[in-house]
Each structure stands twice: as structure tokens, then as C-alpha cells.
Amino acid sequence: MQRVTSATAARLFDVAATRRIEQAAAAALPPHALMQRAGRAVARLAMAIAPRARTIWIACGPGNNGGDGFEAAARLQQRGFAPVVTWLGDESRLPADARAALQRARDAGVRFADAPPERHDLAIDALLGIGATRAPEGRMLDWLQRMHADPAPLLSVDTPSGLNADTGALSFAIPVAAPASADPRRYCLSLLTLKPGLFTAQGRDAAGEAWFEDLGVEAGAEAPAARLTGAPPTSRRRESSHKGSYGDVAVIGGAPGMAGAALLAGSAALAAGAGRVFVAPLDSAVAPLDPLQPELMFRRPEALDLGALTVVCGCGGGEAVAEVLPRVLAEARMLVLDADALNAIAADAGLQSHLQVRRSAGRVTVLTPHPLEAARLMNASTGEVQADRLGAAARLAARFGAVVVLKGSGTVVAALGELPAINPSGNARLATAGTGDVLAGMVGAALAAGRPALAAACEAVWIHGDLADRWPAGTPLTAGALARRRPES
Numbered sequence: 454m455q456r457v458t459s460a461t462a463a464r465l466f467d468v469a470a471t472r473r474i475e476q477a478a479a480a481a482l483p484p485h486a487l488m489q490r491a492g493r494a495v496a497r498l499a500m501a502i503a504p505r506a507r508t509i510w511i512a513c514g515p516g517n518n519g520g521d522g523f524e525a526a527a528r529l530q531q532r533g534f535a536p537v538v539t540w541l542g543d544e545s546r547l548p549a550d551a552r553a554a555l556q557r558a559r560d561a562g563v564r565f566a567d568a569p570p571e572r573h574d575l576a577i578d579a580l581l582g583i584g585a586t587r588a589p590e591g592r593m594l595d596w597l598q599r600m601h602a603d604p605a606p607l608l609s610v611d612t613p614s615g616l617n618a619d620t621g622a623l624s625f626a627i628p629v630a631a632p633a634s635a636d637p638r639r640y641c642l643s644l645l646t647l648k649p650g651l652f653t654a655q656g657r658d659a660a661g662e663a664w665f666e667d668l669g670v671e672a673g674a675e676a677p678a679a680r681l682t683g684a685p686p687t688s689r690r691r692e693s694s695h696k697g698s699y700g701d702v703a704v705i706g707g708a709p710g711m712a713g714a715a716l717l718a719g720s721a722a723l724a725a726g727a728g729r730v731f732v733a734p735l736d737s738a739v740a741p742l743d744p745l746q747p748e749l750m751f752r753r754p755e756a757l758d759l760g761a762l763t764v765v766c767g768c769g770g771g772e773a774v775a776e777v778l779p780r781v782l783a784e785a786r787m788l789v790l791d792a793d794a795l796n797a798i799a800a801d802a803g804l805q806s807h808l809q810v811r812r813s814a815g816r817v818t819v820l821t822p823h824p825l826e827a828a829r830l831m832n833a834s835t836g837e838v839q840a841d842r843l844g845a846a847a848r849l850a851a852r853f854g855a856v857v858v859l860k861g862s863g864t865v866v867a868a869l870g871e872l873p874a875i876n877p878s879g880n881a882r883l884a885t886a887g888t889g890d891v892l893a894g895m896v897g898a899a900l901a902a903g904r905p906a907l908a909a910a911c912e913a914v915w916i917h918g919d920l921a922d923r924w925p926a927g928t929p930l931t932a933g934a935l936a937r938r939r940p941e942s
């Protein structure tokens with residue numbers, strides 16, 4: 454059993470592949486072996502989470518996820534704990550594995566109840582796993598809401614019930630804890646495979662801290678649906694390197710009233726190690742110097758030699774950015790498009806065809822949309838994008854021939870012909886104005902340093918999230934402070 458952290462690189466398998474892996478393993482093992490292993494692992498993690506728990510409420514569902522719950526209950530009972538099982542199922546329709554597990558729980562003396570205990574020290578959600586076919590309702594939904602709202606820790610077996618394990622879409626709103634109580638602490642023990650839905654969209658909130666137990670089974674030749682990027686390799690700068698070794702970044706953005714966005718991207722590119730950073734504001738009234746960052750060199754956009762530069766375009770560009778985009782798209786050696794640049798492209802088929810030309814010419818383009826910007830680019834709704842973030846990012850990558858960074862909880866990075874990546878670092882403190890500009894600058898710096906586009910995007914996204922994960926407690930995270938923080942600081 455292994456805890457999945459932001460440093461973990463892993464393959465993620467969808468439900469269909471997980472089913473095939475399960476069938477192959479079950480055929481090669483004695484009856485019920487997989488479920489016994491699963492139940493043992495659940496019990497072990499439960500004891501580690503709540504070693505002094507007096508009451509452990511285990512909610513079991515009608516299928517094999519419930520069977521894992523019965524197995525865990527039997528183990529916990531044998532270890533001197535007091536599990537209370539509430540079960541929503543029909544014995545005559547239980548799958549064979551789960552029926553055997555139910556018998557073992559009964560034989561062990563586990564207490565079964567019609568209603569959840571008055572209070573509990575740990576809840577185990579064994580209601581639905583990868584066999585969920587619809588949204589929970591009625592008693593199942595009541596129990597789930599109660600488990601998620603309670604301050605006692607919650608351990609979800611395999612997947613949080615109600616979560617689509619492929620997409621991370623959750624079918625019910627997770628209740629917010631009562632103000633007087635601490636946030637509920639959530640854990641999820643993923644069995645056999647890690648699933649993409651645990652790490653993107655609402656998956657991270659629903660699952661909480663993710664753990665993995667492979668049940669002693671190899672995934673074999675099954676193709677993953679995505680991967681968790683894990684920490685990027687650390688690289689030391691060569692002593693003989695110079696500023697030219699790390700490339701030049703130019704930020705084009707900052708229409709009147711929005712110069713700050715371009716400066717944020719510029720500072721972030723500098724802090725991320727770019728050799729030289731130019732800022733080209735779309736507001737001619739901006740002073741040609743930032744006294745706090747004299748390293749930033751100010752230029753008029755038309756004075757930039759775009760063919761020699763990694764260009765970050767968008768940041769605070771407003772409507773003015775549309776005018777410079779045809780030249781930027783035609784000439785920039787490497788290009789990161791963010792925010793207003795993406796909105797301008799979404800609204801203009803001519804600009805979209807410029808992107809196709811870049812693709813045919815083999816020029817690198819990275820798009821960094823948040824879900825609303827992605828929705829505009831796809832002519833879809835934000836809800837449709839969020840319902841399938843991996844699919845949306847892959848479709849955008851294919852359509853525009855670009856590396857796509859679909860921001861949000863569990864940022865997805867996709868490129869045509871590559872396995873989509875989900876970034877495991879970062880937290881909700883990044884939900885503040887300007888952090889997207891910072892990310893665009895960091896992606897630009899990684900490209901300018903010569904990293905291949907997909908790796909550059911994954912690394913920048915990971916570091917951006919990691920900076921937030923290591924942000925000092927009690928200090929507000931602002932985009933300005935984030936932009937100036939160096940990865941190693």
C-alpha cells in the first residue's frame with residue numbers, strides 16, 4: 454500500500470481497463486482472493502487513520518464494493534474494533550465474492566444495523582465503486598452526505614461513491630462541514646489500479662488523500678488512460694552556462710489598466726530562470742521601466758524580433774491583443790497563449806487557421822485555458838468541459854495542434870498522440886487573480902530553456918502547484934509573491 458503524493462508518477466487506468474485487469478487476475482487466483490486482499494488493505498488503512506476508533510461505521514452497497522466493506526468489517530472485528538455495518542443490498546442478488554464476504558463478516562460477529570450509529574470515529578464508504586451506473590439517491594445519498602459532512606474521517610473504498618472514476622465528475626454536492634467543526638478529513642484507497650477521476654475535476658475534493666493498493670496484481674499490457682506527472686526531474690545549471698543558455702522570453706499583454714498581468718508573467722519567467730525577459734505592453738502609456746524589477750526590459754510589441762523569441766501572449770491583453778495576434782501567430786518561434794489571446798482566437802476563425810499553419814510548420818504552441826476559456830475555444834459549455842476534462846483537453850490539442858494545459862483542480866496537460874497527464878500538485882490557494890499569468894510566464898521560461906513542449910508544460914504546472922503547496926502557513930498567497938518565488942526557495 455502506498456500513499457499517493459504530489460511527487461508520485463503513476464499510470465492511471467479507466468474503468469474498462471480496470472475491469473479487464475480484475476478479470477484476468479481473478480481467473481489466475483483462488484476464489485475470493487482479490488476481495489480478501491482488498492478488505493485486508495482497507496482494514497489496515499482504517500486502523501492507521503483512526504487507531505483508537507471506538508465506533509467505525511461501514512456503509513456497504515449492493516455490489517462488490519460492498520463486499521470489500523464486509524471483508525474490512527470482519528478484519529476490524531477480529532482486531533478488536535467495533536465496526537457497525539449498514540447495508541443497502543439484497544442478499545439474493547449479491548455477487549459471489551460479496552456474498553462470501555458477507556458470510557465472513559457475520560461469522561466474525563460484526564454488528565449489522567438498519568441505521569447509521571449516532572456517532573462514529575471513522576466512516577468507511579463501501580457503497581459504490583467502479584460499478585456505479587447512476588447517481589446515488591435516497592438512503593444511499595443520505596448516508597454519503599452524512600459521511601462527508603461529519604468531522605470524523607472518511608475512508609472511501611476504491612472510489613468515493615458518486616464519483617465518476619474516469620472523469621472526476623461528482624453526482625452530488627459535497628456538503629460543507631458545519632462552521633464549528635474542523636474540515637472533514639477524507640481518504641480514498643484505490644484498489645487494483647489508480648483511476649484518473651480521483652485526481653481531476655471534483656475527484657481531489659471527494660477523495661482527499663489518495664492511497665493505492667495494487668492487490669498484488671500487475672496491470673500487464675493494459676493501456677493507461679492518463680498518467681500522474683509526479684515531480685519533474687531536478688536539473689542543476691551547468692557552471693559554464695550563461696544567460697543565452699536559458700533563452701529569451703517576451704511577454705505581450707497588459708492593455709490599458711491591465712499592465713500588472715504582463716508584469717506578473719514577466720517576473721514569473723525571470724524567477725523560473727529565463728535568460729532575458731522582455732515585456733511588451735499593449736498600453737503605450739506604461740512607463741518603460743519597472744523600478745522594482747529592473748531586469749525586465751520593456752519594448753514596443755512591434756520592435757520585438759518574434760522569430761527569435763519564446764512569446765507569452767495574452768496576459769491582460771484585453772481586446773487589444775487581437776490586433777497583434779496575426780503577427781505573433783505567424784512569427785513567434787515558440788508561443789504560449791493565455792487568457793485574452795485565447796478568447797480572441799475563440800472568436801475568430803482566421804486566427805484559428807493561423808494556429809493550424811503553426812502546427813503544419815512544426816512550431817510549438819502551448820494553450821493554457823481555464824475551463825471557461827476552453828469552453829469558448831470548443832464552442833461548448835463550461836459544464837461540458839468539466840464533465841470530461843481529459844477528453845476536452847485532448848480534443849483541443851487535436852483541433853489546434855497545440856499542447857493544451859486545461860487549468861483547474863487536477864490540471865490536465867494534453868498533446869496530440871501523447872498520453873494525457875494530470876498534475877497532482879497545487880491547491881485552492883491558487884484560486885486568486887493573476888496566478889494564471891504567473892503560470893504562463895513559467896511555461897514560457899521552460900520552453901525557452903529548451904525543454905520539449907509537453908515536458909515544459911508539465912514541469913511548469915507541477916512547480917507552480919508545488920510552490921503553492923509549500924506556501925508558508927498564515928502568509929497570503931498573492932500572484933505577485935508567487936511570481937517572484939524561485940522553485941528552489
Ligand SMILES: NC(=O)C1=CN([C@@H]2O[C@H](COP(=O)(O)OP(=O)(O)OC[C@H]3O[C@@H](n4cnc5c(N)ncnc54)[C@H](OP(=O)(O)O)[C@@H]3O)[C@@H](O)[C@H]2O)[C@@H](O)CC1
Nearest residue numbers: 487491515516517518581582583584585586587588589611
Ligand atoms: N470482483 C472482485 O474480485 C473485486 C472487486 N473489487 C471491488 O468491487 C468493486 C466493483 O464491484 P461491482 O462491479 O460489483 O460494482 P459496485 O461498484 O459494487 O456497484 C455495483 C452495484 O451497485 C448497483 N448500483 C450502481 N449504481 C447505483 C446507484 N447509484 N445506486 C444504487 N445502486 C447502484 C448496481 O446495480 P444495478 O446498476 O445493476 O442496478 C450493482 O448492484 C470495485 O470498485 C472494488 O471495490 C475489489 O475488491 C477487487 C476485487
Ligand SMILES: [K+]
Nearest residue numbers: 578581612614
Ligand atoms: K466507495
